[in-house]
Amino acid sequence: MRRFAVPAALLIFLAACGAEPGPENAAAPPATAAGSAAPSGGAVNTSPDQQRIRAQKVDAIAAQVPPAIAADGKLLVGHSGEGAPPLGFLADDDLTYIGVETDLAQLVADVLGLEYASEISSWENLFVGAKSGKLEAVFNNVTVTEERKDIYDFATYRVDQLAWQVAANSPIAAIAKPADIAGLKVSVGSGTNQEKILLDWDEQNKDAGLKPAEISYYNLYGDALLALKSGRIQAYFGPNPSIAYNVAVGADTKIVGTASGAGPDLQGLIAAMTLKDNGLVKPLNEALNTVIKDGSYQKVLDRWGLGNEAIPESRINPPGLPLQEG
Template structure:
């Protein structure tokens, strides 16, 4: 594992982003501090012995899986190795991947009659592996975006909610728009949709004559939390599930604003991702709607304290985060 590093950026230096949720700073040792933390009233099992919720094969849907995917009887699913709970993270054995993402992928594999085969990768390589068909699907907190839809197909399974995290003793009471972050030192995950939103807000602030935001990037969420505690960073912008989990388990901070991962005017959606046009997105969509209808989807979200991120039905390639506007 690389030593923790921070990268500092004083905006207005703008980045060309490949926007998607995920690639968040990783926890140093997810689960080491508590064998059964309680989140949203639920005890979270962080051991490798997950006893996952399972469901039955649906032959009519399984028959629609492309032959090249079904040939080996496995569904190869990619996850970011640098994730954090309750989305996806290593269990207490530091090897087995656990979380709401792996549980939902297991249910989909069950419906398709395939053996769930998790694959771990860096965030960037998830997309390359899906594009090359090395991974048949990706379940790793990926937001639907208009740019990604050029290359990938998506079947949605959760809403995408972002949050602002500040220390308990922070004077910041609420962050609801660009003016509230002018001149602040903040942290955000590199290459994420929240980074795009943050940079859009900063561009709006500078156009209005407000102070620019100062951004620090960290590889590990633990380093973000230390920076918040020390005052080096005044706020962190990241996925709501990760932040809410941390606050429930560890305390010491609070949420001062939540936002759609697709920006203003559109509810962001998290989706299973597969190579565009390979024929798998249809069966993935039908499998997700099957587990939504039979209740196992709800059980998985409740198990990880994410019942408030449920969707009523899975959609294929819905409107996503708008394309990056030229600066």
């Protein structure tokens, strides 16, 4: 695996607007030490010795891998160095790249009978690498969009989920509809899909004669967390993976609601991406469905606190986020 430089402090994702390029998550939490308490009562392993969950080769699926890809015995998978826990981040040795995306890519490579090989690059270069065929697959929290489907094929493996985070001792039990945020002090990332949803909810409340929300913006997720824990805001609306990991390694916040990252009319989906019509998407899809059925997929998601993003089956090129106007 290639070494790469990642900023020390907080790793920040850019705003998610569906169109490429631009990381799908708006903000990421600060890295935390190994051994922090997880929801299951176990621990989040952030050491370089990951002891990954593995899968068995399935000959019938492996035989479907295009010869040009199978020739070197490896599946070269792209990940972004701009990632963050629990998607993809540096282990405690500051060298080894770990996370849910690497674990799922390993499972798929196992089923295909290939050695998992990773290449870490910028977010933009993941698309360039896949388009050129240099990267055989990309596992990097990429949302399926109609625009991207013109160039790439997709095999889905998680839902694109947003979450509402509140303090652990908050009296707020659930946020599931616009009326639930009426009059609340809330925070969201500027220019993100979740901001669009929040502002739409707020307008619906105003039209219904309900009290508007008091919306605050913070550049860093860490600042939003401090505001949440100090009581300056009552709820934060952001990407579920970052929030779920933060909840997993701490005991001072909780998730009280989730929503599709694509908005109310479409469930957004995260998928493995490969060059369109290169013949790999079908074996990727079948490999994912194999690990979904044998339970190893769920174990990986649960390991990173993302069990609420599981899907019942992988699909090829499902409806994606629509083309952006303008």
